[in-house]
Each structure stands twice: as C-alpha cells, then as structure tokens.
Amino acid sequence: MGDLAPMRLEPGEPAAGAWRAVGVAALLDELLPSADVAAVGAGVGDGPTRTRVLAVDGRGGAGKSTLAARLAAVVPGAVVVHTDDLAWHEPFFAWGHLLEELLDAVARGDAVAFRPPAWEPRGRDGHVVVPARTPLVVVEGTGAALATRGGRADATIWVQVDAPEAERRGIARDVAEGANGDLAAATAFWHEWSAAERTFVDELRPWDLADVVVAGTPVLALDGDDLAVGRILLADERPGLPGPGDRGWVGRRRTP
Numbered sequence: 022m023g024d025l026a027p028m029r030l031e032p033g034e035p036a037a038g039a040w041r042a043v044g045v046a047a048l049l050d051e052l053l054p055s056a057d058v059a060a061v062g063a064g065v066g067d068g069p070t071r072t073r074v075l076a077v078d079g080r081g082g083a084g085k086s087t088l089a090a091r092l093a094a095v096v097p098g099a100v101v102v103h104t105d106d107l108a109w110h111e112p113f114f115a116w117g118h119l120l121e122e123l124l125d126a127v128a129r130g131d132a133v134a135f136r137p138p139a140w141e142p143r144g145r146d147g148h149v150v151v152p153a154r155t156p157l158v159v160v161e162g163t164g165a166a167l168a169t170r171g172g173r174a175d176a177t178i179w180v181q182v183d184a185p186e187a188e189r190r191g192i193a194r195d196v197a198e199g200a201n202g203d204l205a206a207a208t209a210f211w212h213e214w215s216a217a218e219r220t221f222v223d224e225l226r227p228w229d230l231a232d233v234v235v236a237g238t239p240v241l242a243l244d245g246d247d248l249a250v251g252r253i254l255l256a257d258e259r260p261g262l263p264g265p266g267d268r269g270w271v272g273r274r275r276t277p
Contacts, residue, residue: 025239028183031080033223037181037234038254042247046095049075052176052232058096058156072127072151074158074173076165078227079180081211081218082191083237088180089161091246096157104162106149110139113217117167120160124173127151127158163218166227179228179253182237188215228253 030036049055053073075092079085086103093099107119119137126133132153140147151158160168168174192211195201201210228234236249243249 025241028181028236028238028240029185030181031184031219031222034181035228035253035256037179037228037236037251038258040236040240040249040251042241042243043250045091045246045248048233048235048248048250049092049095052178053157072130072155072158073175074124074127074160074168076168076174076177077159077161077180078163078166078177078231079237080182080184080187080222081163081215082187082189082194083180083182085161085163085165085180085237088178088235088237088248089159093157093159098152098155099157099159100151100155102149102151102158102160104160104164107137108162108164109137109145110143111137113214114164114221117164117170120164120167121170121173123149123151124158124160124168127155128173130154164221164225164227166225166230169230177227177231179231179234180237181228181234186238 027036043051046055049058053075058073077085077089077092086101089101093101102123104116104120107123108114108116111119116137119135123133123135126135130153133151134148135151136148139145160174166174166177166179169177188211192204192207195207195211196204201207231253234251234253236251239249240251241249
C-alpha cells in the first residue's frame with residue numbers, strides 16, 4: 022500500500038505518520054480490550070465492569086462523527102455522545118464542565134438522562150441518554166479529549182485531517198443540513214467558529230493526549246472497513262509538509 026499526498030495541516034499541529042491499515046474492530050480491541058468491554062454489558066465475570074469511555078477528537082470536518090459511529094457499531098449497546106449537543110448555545114468551547122458532569126454520572130453506573138442547561142429555555146426537547154451498564158460510551162467532537170481530565174476517558178483518538186478539505190466538507194455539510202443559513206452565512210459562521218477552535222486546540226493540544234491518530238482524509242489506499250492509523254511523528258521524522266505559504270493551501274485564517 023503506497024502513501025498518498027501528505028496532509029496540509031493547521032499551523033502548530035505536528036504531522037502524524039507511520040500509517041498502517043487497521044480494521045475498526047481491531048483498533049477498538051487495541052485501545053479497549055474487548056473482553057473488558059463485553060463484561061460491562063453482561064454484568065458478569067471478575068473483570069472490570071465500569072463503562073468504558075473512548076474520546077474521538079479532531080478539528081471540524083475531520084470525520085469524527087463517522088468514525089465514532091463505526092466504532093460504536095462494533096459493540097452492542099454502545100452509545101455515542103456528541104459534544105455538539107452539550108455545546109448547543111453555550112459559548113464556544115466553554116462546555117467542558119457539562120461533559121465532566123455527564124461522564125461522572127456514567128462512571129457512577131447511573132442511568133443517565135442529561136439535559137444541558139441551554140435546552141430548556143430554548144425549547145429543545147429530549148436528553149442526552151446513556152443507559153445503565155452501557156458497555157462503551159464514545160464521546161466525539163472537537164474538544165472530546167477534555168474527557169481525559171480526571172481520568173474520565175480510557176482511550177483517546179485524534180483524527181488528523183487535511184485542513185482545506187475539512188473546511189470544504191464542513192461548510193458543505195452545514196449548508197446541506199441548513200444548520201447555519203445559506204452558503205454565505207454558513208461560510209461566515211465556519212470562519213468565526215474555526216478561529217475559536219484554533220485557539221482552543223492550540224491550548225489543549227489534543228494530539229498529545231491521544232493514544233493513536235486516525236487519518237480523516239486519505240493517506241493510504243485502504244480495503245474494506247480499514248482505517249489509516251498512525252502516531253504523531255518526532256520532529257526529526259517529519260518531512261517538509263505543505264503549509265500556508267504553499268500553492269493550493271486554503272487556510273481557515275482567511276475571511277469569507
């Protein structure tokens with residue numbers, strides 16, 4: 022399997038490499054031994070029976086939701102928690118305390134029906150639901166690595182992505198979903214949000230908290246359900262990668 026073109030990364034993000042093709046189930050078993058995860062749902066055996074928490078972090082448009090769904094599909098009864106639900110109508114990246122509150126309830130073994138505080142005054146129905154004895158909770162979203170605080174996450178994935186492609190598909194998704202208005206409005210919101218994201222990610226450095234890196238845009242020719250899994254490269258391993266001054270770079274620092 023040959024490597025494809027290197028990703029164009031946001032300034033300050035170190036490149037990943039040493040890519041290898043790994044099946045979704047095999048990756049999950051590397052990070053969280055399947056026997057332990059199964060014991061939680063079954064409620065049997067002498068092994069650990071605490072709900073396992075896997076954080077899937079990455080920039081907007083990286084493919085976190087898709088990856089989280091694929092991982093959760095491997096484990097019957099697994100639940101995906103989207104940080105976007107916690108962040109809804111909260112100030113940008115000021116919702117970490119809500120994630121901690123939710124995961125603390127999960128860790129106690131409670132059946133959780135968590136209603137973020139912004140939902141009620143704005144008439145949003147429902148709850149973030151995690152049944153008791155859920156074997157696996159996959160927390161996905163930019164900032165999901167906050168779950169590592171206090172040891173609330175058992176494993177963490179950083180989804181590294183080509184920045185121009187992430188912007189393209191993120192805006193296209195928002196327009197298709199009608200999330201932030203028409204193309205002009207969605208583009209303006211994307212640039213406002215991503216400026217806050219950049220500051221937050223630069224401070225958190227979630228790749229340093231991750232057990233593995235998964236490629237959100239192609240770096241290997243893959244078969245079937247395989248993922249490209251790698252690690253952050255050491256400084257002397259990193260090739261010269263395209264950046265903001267290179268032809269074809271479309272960084273998110275630009276204005277619409």
